Amino acid sequence: MRVRFDGVEVEAQEGQTVAGVLLAKGIRSWRTTRGGDRPRGLFCGIGVCFDCLVSVNGVPDVRACQRVVAEGDEIRTQAGAELPS
Amino acid sequence: MRRIVVIGAGPAGMAAASAAALHGVDVVLIDAGAKLGGQYFRQDALAAGDRFTLPRNVEHVASAAVWAIEPVDGGHRVHLRIGPADGPDRRGRAVEARALVLATGAYDRALPFPGWDLPGVFTAGAAQALAKGQGVAVGDRVVVGGTGPFLLPVAASLIGAGARVVEVAEANAAVTGWLGNPVGALAGWSKGGELVRYAGTLARHRVPYRSRSAVIEAHGSDVVESVTVARLDALWNPVQGSERRLEADAVAVGFGFTPQLELALAARCRVEDGFVVVDAAQGTSAPGVFAAGELTGIGGADLAASEGAVAGAAAAKFVGAAVEPPVRAMARVRSGRRFAAALNAAYPVRSGWHDWLRDDTIVCRCEEITKRALYRAVDERDVGGVRSLKLVSGAGLGLCQGRVCGRNVAELAGVDGTGFAKRPIASPIRLAELAEEEPVETPIDAEESGRVLGVEY
Numbered sequence: 001m002r003v004r005f006d007g008v009e010v011e012a013q014e015g016q017t018v019a020g021v022l023l024a025k026g027i028r029s030w031r032t033t034r035g036g037d038r039p040r041g042l043f044c045g046i047g048v049c050f051d052c053l054v055s056v057n058g059v060p061d062v063r064a065c066q067r068v069v070a071e072g073d074e075i076r077t078q079a080g081a082e083l084p085s
Numbered sequence: 086m087r088r089i090v091v092i093g094a095g096p097a098g099m100a101a102a103s104a105a106a107l108h109g110v111d112v113v114l115i116d117a118g119a120k121l122g123g124q125y126f127r128q129d130a131l132a133a134g135d136r137f138t139l140p141r142n143v144e145h146v147a148s149a150a151v152w153a154i155e156p157v158d159g160g161h162r163v164h165l166r167i168g169p170a171d172g173p174d175r176r177g178r179a180v181e182a183r184a185l186v187l188a189t190g191a192y193d194r195a196l197p198f199p200g201w202d203l204p205g206v207f208t209a210g211a212a213q214a215l216a217k218g219q220g221v222a223v224g225d226r227v228v229v230g231g232t233g234p235f236l237l238p239v240a241a242s243l244i245g246a247g248a249r250v251v252e253v254a255e256a257n258a259a260v261t262g263w264l265g266n267p268v269g270a271l272a273g274w275s276k277g278g279e280l281v282r283y284a285g286t287l288a289r290h291r292v293p294y295r296s297r298s299a300v301i302e303a304h305g306s307d308v309v310e311s312v313t314v315a316r317l318d319a320l321w322n323p324v325q326g327s328e329r330r331l332e333a334d335a336v337a338v339g340f341g342f343t344p345q346l347e348l349a350l351a352a353r354c355r356v357e358d359g360f361v362v363v364d365a366a367q368g369t370s371a372p373g374v375f376a377a378g379e380l381t382g383i384g385g386a387d388l389a390a391s392e393g394a395v396a397g398a399a400a401a402k403f404v405g406a407a408v409e410p411p412v413r414a415m416a417r418v419r420s421g422r423r424f425a426a427a428l429n430a431a432y433p434v435r436s437g438w439h440d441w442l443r444d445d446t447i448v449c450r451c452e453e454i455t456k457r458a459l460y461r462a463v464d465e466r467d468v469g470g471v472r473s474l475k476l477v478s479g480a481g482l483g484l485c486q487g488r489v490c491g492r493n494v495a496e497l498a499g500v501d502g503t504g505f506a507k508r509p510i511a512s513p514i515r516l517a518e519l520a521e522e523e524p525v526e527t528p529i530d531a532e533e534s535g536r537v538l539g540v541e542y
Contacts, residue, residue, distance in 0.1 A: 015119070015130035020219030028308050029204035035453040039307050041204040042223070043450070043489075045211025046124060047117060047170070048192045048345075050484035050513075051450060059173055061484070061513075065214070066170035068119060068130070068148075 003073040018064035018075055019045070019052055030054050030064065031078040053078055087111060088527060089400045090163050090182040092151055092348060095123020096386040097378025097393035098188035099137065104397030104414075105186075106140035108406040112397075113180050114139070115146045115165060123190055124210065125386040127217045150175075150512040154185075154351040159529040160373055161185050161352060166514055173515060177523030184373045184400040187349050187361070188393060191342035191379035193231075196434070197448050197456075197493060198441045199302045201338075205309030209239045209339030215246075222248035224335025228312050230254040230300040231339040233432040237283035239337055240292060250292045251333050254314050256321055256340070257432050259296035300336055301328070301441045312336055321437025340434050343492060344380045346506035356503055359492075365415060366540040367396035375400050383429060388421030399540040410542035439497060448497065449490040451483020456497070463498045471495060471504030481505055484513060 003012045003021065012021045019042045022030060029039035031053050043051040045065050052064040057074050060082040069075075087110045091102045094116035102114040120128045121137040128136055139145065146167060153164040160183040168175035193208040200206065207215075207223050209231055215221045227248045229240045232255060240250045287294055295314070301323050302313040316327035344360060355362045355370035360382050367375045377396040378389035394414040402408035442448070444457040462468075462478035471491075474480065480494040481487030487494075487505035495502025 013131050015132070016219060017130070020130070020215065020221055023215060023221045023223065024219075033453055038202065038453075039204050040202070040450075042207060042211055042215070044192060044195075044208045045214040046192055048485065049208075049450065049489045053484075056172070059171075062171040065211070066117070067172070068169065070169070 001069070001071040003069050003071070003075055005075045006077055012069045016069050018054055018056065018062070018067045018069055018073075021069055022064065022075075032080060034080045037080070055082065087401075087404045087406060088113065088182055089184040089186065089404055090115065090161075090180055091186040091188060091397070092116075092163070093123065093188035093190055093378070094118065094121045094145065095188060095190050095378060095389065096125055097190070097389035097396070098123065098186070099139065100390040100393030101186040101188055101375075101377055101397030101400065102139055102143045104394045104411070105401040105406075106142045108398065108401035108408050110142070110401040110404060110406050112143040113146060113182070114143050115149050115151055115163065115180075117148070117150060119147050121145065124214065125389075127214060129220065130218045131220060146178075149178075150514070151348060152510055152512045152514045154348050154511070156353070157181060157529065159183055162525065164523065166518055171513075173517065175518065177518065177521050179523050179525040181525060181527055181529050182404075183529055184375065184403040185352065186367075186375045186377060186393070186396045186400050187352065187354075187369075187380055188376070188378045188389070188396070189345040189348055189380055191344045191383060192488070193339040194341050194343050194434070194492060195338055195489060196340050196438045196441070197446055197490075198300065198438070199443050199446045200304055200309070200312075202447045202450055203303050203305050203309050204307070205305065205334055206303050206336045206338070209235060209337045212335075212337035213239045213242050216242035220246060222246035223337060224248060224309075224333065226251050226333045227335040227337055228252050228254065228300055228314065228331055228333045229337045230256070230298075230314070232256045232434065233339070233341055234280055234428070235339060237280060237287065239339070241283045241286040243337070244286060244290050244292075248335075250287070250290065251331050252314065253287065253292060253294045254298040254300055255294065255296045256299045256317055256435070257296065259294065299323075299438075299441070300338060303336055304330075309334055309336060317437060319435070321435035322440055323437070341429075341432065342379060342383050343488070344383075346380065346503070347508040347511040349374075349376060349380060350507050351509065351511060359503055366399035366542060367392055368399060368540055373403055375403075382422065382425055384421055384425030388418065388425055391417035391421055402540050415542075436496075448494050449478075449480035449483065451485050451489075452479045454478055454480045454490075454494075459494060459497060468498055468500060470500050471502060474498050474500055
């Protein structure tokens, strides 16, 4: 299946999580923090830490380690605190 | 209708569901994952099908977030959102039952150190989950650090996923010391053989395994580029001059585990020393609420499955099934707990880690609270417990609700950290979801409400 990450088409497989897709592409970070504007990516990998937040189909604050990709998902990096579009 | 709810489909929850189902009770088994197994038996998410099969009268509700448990007359109501994680299209559902088995498991404890907020630093559990579940190594050159036997399977999984494990740094004495003493501490633990196999994998790949060592710093501007590993004294203070710089693009650290307590606290189960207190039938202090697995003490998958079998039988008995005491499972629980106590005593967390931190090291990742800010808040204000600690410092107020920082900042501030797990909303949900009305299934029979039952063998 195909999804898009920041507008670029990326190949993905059934059952992959957003974090699985991005890490397999060598992408380590996909959001910045509210306070220090620091890069963050995956940390706990099991849905506990909320560090790996990403925007999926216009909805921010989705845990990349928990969200299983679906055909056509629009995945976007997230900067600081974002409101749903 | 005889029905129980089991929350968590790891070793404990699956065993509880099977045990109750075999006694003719319908089971609703709720889990966050898409497949059965939990963390320990994590399945390859890219493969088709499920390697586990449960009895027909178990309904497996997958991809479900339990966001609240509410006491109702005669039982509990469990609130769920089912569907793609954190998405707006999840479906609401509420299930009531007179008996509940909590098997919510545990997650890695991560200790802070300078640079631990850099992308490329992961928990050991993350490295394991990504390798086993997604077939991805979290880095090309990975340093594994922390304490306990769990570091070995993590290193082996990383190797299996194609990473080079640069080093394994065990902060306590070597786990291999245990392997050499099978008639002592390892007696009765069937996983002994498994550990020997992991140790063999490490040896074959020439992975250095160093005891009394830890990753005390990760370096890099926007991603991990190297780490500092130091030798530790008995209290985990770094030994001056022992620091070594290792090139690595990832670090996986785990210092034992923290139980997922929020649902147990919501159900008003008594918690002591950070774990749910249970009786011989795995019953908690809350009538009709049973707990099994890491919630009651960190003891691994075998003990969790034994506790689950006991809890499932007791929950079935609680709702009226004819159940004989599961004496064999109860005996396995007793011996498993003796082993777990010895294991936990061998892999403590020592306070020397406090000195790994610098003033500007982040202690709360969500709110970006530094050690300096935490100590200033604690020094200037009157901090009597978790609530005031959170309010004066900001630590633990972010999205993870203190799951990651709670134990650490409580320890730094000198307060009991259990209160960090009080989370009325157990899993974040969106406001629209909160506002939505959800169908409530099988309200508990009015005749049954108010009956106080216990299970005694």
